[in-house]
Amino acid sequence: MDEREYVLIRGTVEQIVFYNQENGYAVLRLASEEGAEVTATGTFPNIGPGEQVILTGYWVTHPSYGEQFATEAFERRLPSSVRGIAEYLGSGLIRGVGQRLAARIAERFGEDTFDVLTHAPDRLTEIRGITEKKAREIGRQFIEQSEMRLLMDFLSEHNLPVSLTPLLYKRLHDSAIDALCENPYLLCDPYYDVEFRIADGLAMELGLSLLSDERADAGVLYTLTFNLDNGHTFIPMEKLTHTVCVLLSDEDVEFDEARALESILRLSERGKLVREQIAGRDAVYLRSIHDAEAYLAEMLGGMAERCFLYDFDVDELLGALMEGSEFPYSEKQKQAISVAARSGLVILTGGPGTGKTTTVRGILQVFEALGLHTLLAAPTGRAAKRLSDLTGIEARTIHRLLEAGFAAGGRTAFAHNLTNPLECDAVILDEVSMVDITLMQALVEALPHGARLVLVGDADQLPPVGPGNFLRDMIGSHRVPTIGLTEIFRQAQKSDIVMNAHAVNAGRMPVPSGADGDFFFLKRSEPSAVIETVAQLCASRLPKHYGFTPAQIQVLSPAKRQGSGTVALNRRLQEALNPPAESKLEKRFGDWIFREGDRVMQVRNNYDIVWERREDEEQGTGIFNGDVGEILQIFPQQECMVIRFDDRIATYTYDMLGELELAYAVTVHKSQGSEFDAVVLALSDGLPRRLLTRNILYTAITRAKQLLVIVGSADTVAYMVENNQKGRRYSALKARLRAEPTPNASVLG
Numbered sequence: 001m002d003e004r005e006y007v008l009i010r011g012t013v014e015q016i017v018f019y020n021q022e023n024g025y026a027v028l029r030l031a032s033e034e035g036a037e038v039t040a041t042g043t044f045p046n047i048g049p050g051e052q053v054i055l056t057g058y059w060v061t062h063p064s065y066g067e068q069f070a071t072e073a074f075e076r077r078l079p080s081s082v083r084g085i086a087e088y089l090g091s092g093l094i095r096g097v098g099q100r101l102a103a104r105i106a107e108r109f110g111e112d113t114f115d116v117l118t119h120a121p122d123r124l125t126e127i128r129g130i131t132e133k134k135a136r137e138i139g140r141q142f143i144e145q146s147e148m149r150l151l152m153d154f155l156s157e158h159n160l161p162v163s164l165t166p167l168l169y170k171r172l173h174d175s176a177i178d179a180l181c182e183n184p185y186l187l188c189d190p191y192y193d194v195e196f197r198i199a200d201g202l203a204m205e206l207g208l209s210l211l212s213d214e215r216a217d218a219g220v221l222y223t224l225t226f227n228l229d230n231g232h233t234f235i236p237m238e239k240l241t242h243t244v245c246v247l248l249s250d251e252d253v254e255f256d257e258a259r260a261l262e263s264i265l266r267l268s269e270r271g272k273l274v275r276e277q278i279a280g281r282d283a284v285y286l287r288s289i290h291d292a293e294a295y296l297a298e299m300l301g302g303m304a305e306r307c308f309l310y311d312f313d314v315d316e317l318l319g320a321l322m323e324g325s326e327f328p329y330s331e332k333q334k335q336a337i338s339v340a341a342r343s344g345l346v347i348l349t350g351g352p353g354t355g356k357t358t359t360v361r362g363i364l365q366v367f368e369a370l371g372l373h374t375l376l377a378a379p380t381g382r383a384a385k386r387l388s389d390l391t392g393i394e395a396r397t398i399h400r401l402l403e404a405g406f407a408a409g410g411r412t413a414f415a416h417n418l419t420n421p422l423e424c425d426a427v428i429l430d431e432v433s434m435v436d437i438t439l440m441q442a443l444v445e446a447l448p449h450g451a452r453l454v455l456v457g458d459a460d461q462l463p464p465v466g467p468g469n470f471l472r473d474m475i476g477s478h479r480v481p482t483i484g485l486t487e488i489f490r491q492a493q494k495s496d497i498v499m500n501a502h503a504v505n506a507g508r509m510p511v512p513s514g515a516d517g518d519f520f521f522l523k524r525s526e527p528s529a530v531i532e533t534v535a536q537l538c539a540s541r542l543p544k545h546y547g548f549t550p551a552q553i554q555v556l557s558p559a560k561r562q563g564s565g566t567v568a569l570n571r572r573l574q575e576a577l578n579p580p581a582e583s584k585l586e587k588r589f590g591d592w593i594f595r596e597g598d599r600v601m602q603v604r605n606n607y608d609i610v611w612e613r614r615e616d617e618e619q620g621t622g623i624f625n626g627d628v629g630e631i632l633q634i635f636p637q638q639e640c641m642v643i644r645f646d647d648r649i650a651t652y653t654y655d656m657l658g659e660l661e662l663a664y665a666v667t668v669h670k671s672q673g674s675e676f677d678a679v680v681l682a683l684s685d686g687l688p689r690r691l692l693t694r695n696i697l698y699t700a701i702t703r704a705k706q707l708l709v710i711v712g713s714a715d716t717v718a719y720m721v722e723n724n725q726k727g728r729r730y731s732a733l734k735a736r737l738r739a740e741p742t743p744n745a746s747v748l749g
């Protein structure tokens, strides 16, 4: 039985002691109407000093902080006294309005201040120093804040994460609340990254029917969208109807397969889904994914068949170039260069040390001799940097090459596309194993007619995080000229990292090096022992014995939360490598503390973040998923921090911190496409089995350039070597490429 005594407190917010940007949780100091000072805790989205509140809750005694008021619900009113208004406006709510200016505004307009800000911001020019432009900007920001407040109140009233506010507001502006009431399932759009049950909870609170068509349609779309992250481009019909029924049924509602089928047909009719018999399946696709897959099959099938003829002896040209190389190319390498010179599309694949990069250099030389303007690209910033370093030619990420940005409504748009193609004759794309079909579609769309494409990658690396199995499907189709490099060159054979990577890939246990080798294995099994050893390695042993700086070392783990996962590792590594210090400011955000000097990673694509390069004063936008940086400075007053990503400097306001994670340790998945001088791989007991696979181990090993240390249990390593499960992906690119002519060619036009 609940014995709490609920009471009501009226008062004015005096101070925000603590505020969590992510979920709106706050600790407030309040002056109650009775004149008492009260500490209140609870969820108070966007609360500011000076606001008048009515709290409903109960008293608790906190072991260290004493008596506090735990708030369960609250109402608020904007302050009405001049002092309250000044405090509220000057609390950092509006950029460019500090405490002094706020006080002058409040004195001038008194209790009409908010009315003036909303309806007649031009009147602010009556205050000396405020220009017309500034007045309008203050008014605009105030209205935006007020609308966001309403939206936050709505979200918290319905127990939805208040962190959705900026995303919803960006897309829907002041119509967000109406739109949510009409269709709560709009939250299932991947842009909001919200679980279905959260949208469902809102629908129930709003009293909408659980058997509505909107709910059924949202359930189908959600299931297909959710499965893109499992790599599936489609779901077979029988599987989809079953999954949707499980998602939409509970003890009160039985959702049957006939309804699911009805919804699928309805959505197909509306053009949101495509149902197609393909690869021996009754496949259901999201429209955009279907179109990406079909487009790639058609375009790349065509490019693979395109031959370039020359009115001179191309073999002579190749021969002359190859003779000039520092060592004789192998037969396979020569073949790759020759095919690249003659074909519209070629795939170059192979494990570490098999000479891919050397071959790319050869291809570049040939393209140059043929007068082709060639662009180099890779899926991640680090992979692009590595390609630039190895070829001496600037390589860009696919996003930068295509000039990615946000279109209206927060969707990704590329400045280079079908109507505005890239200016080039050829593109060489590295680390293709990481590229999903939607990004690949964007790249192929931006190729000018007749351009050649060279795809380079290692098909045994982890498949992309997004949908499809592009590289494997392309190779497996046998429709694209593919050169598989298998010979490990002598230079590379000296490395135990390279040799063990190949051993693991072939299903053999890796063999640790002798004293002066590059591949070590420290046996520990308990997560705590693994984490402790990793911390020692990073903080002292590797710097002392090998001269690595902590910045050259990257810790990897297959998992985030379990065993020696990245969450526990990051906590310990932060403590060891960047402990609290008086000289270092820090900012708590959710469960994390971000401190000056910390290594952090951006964990979603953000095309809006502005960065600048100090050396050439170039400015640009976009920090992308997987970019790693260092916190240079935290500015508590301005509520922001400055972060350096390689040579780019960006400012993050506190509300963007949800896009960052500590990156002393990252998952193997996130490390794809990056290489590090030294890698420490944590493999304790207790990691989830589905993450203990051969290609995760292989991918992790191949991230290391000079040194790899596995800290873990022999059993875990053996299990990973044995477990060659690749996790099946539903994808029909291979089937489409094999079929001749390409199905749906007419659909694509």
Ligand SMILES: Nc1ncnc2c1ncn2[C@@H]1O[C@H](COP(=O)(O)OP(=O)(O)OP(=O)(O)O)[C@@H](O)[C@H]1O
Binding pocket: 327, 328, 329, 330, 333, 350, 351, 352, 353, 354, 355, 356, 357, 358, 359, 489, 490, 491, 492
């Ligand atoms: N034909 C060749 N003869 C002798 N050595 C070669 C030849 N081709 C490449 N190498 C050498 O083999 C090593 C690996 O080559 P390269 O870096 O091109 O391979 P890679 O497949 O790109 O490897 P990784 O993916 O590990 O970078 C290099 O030291 C390179 O100089």
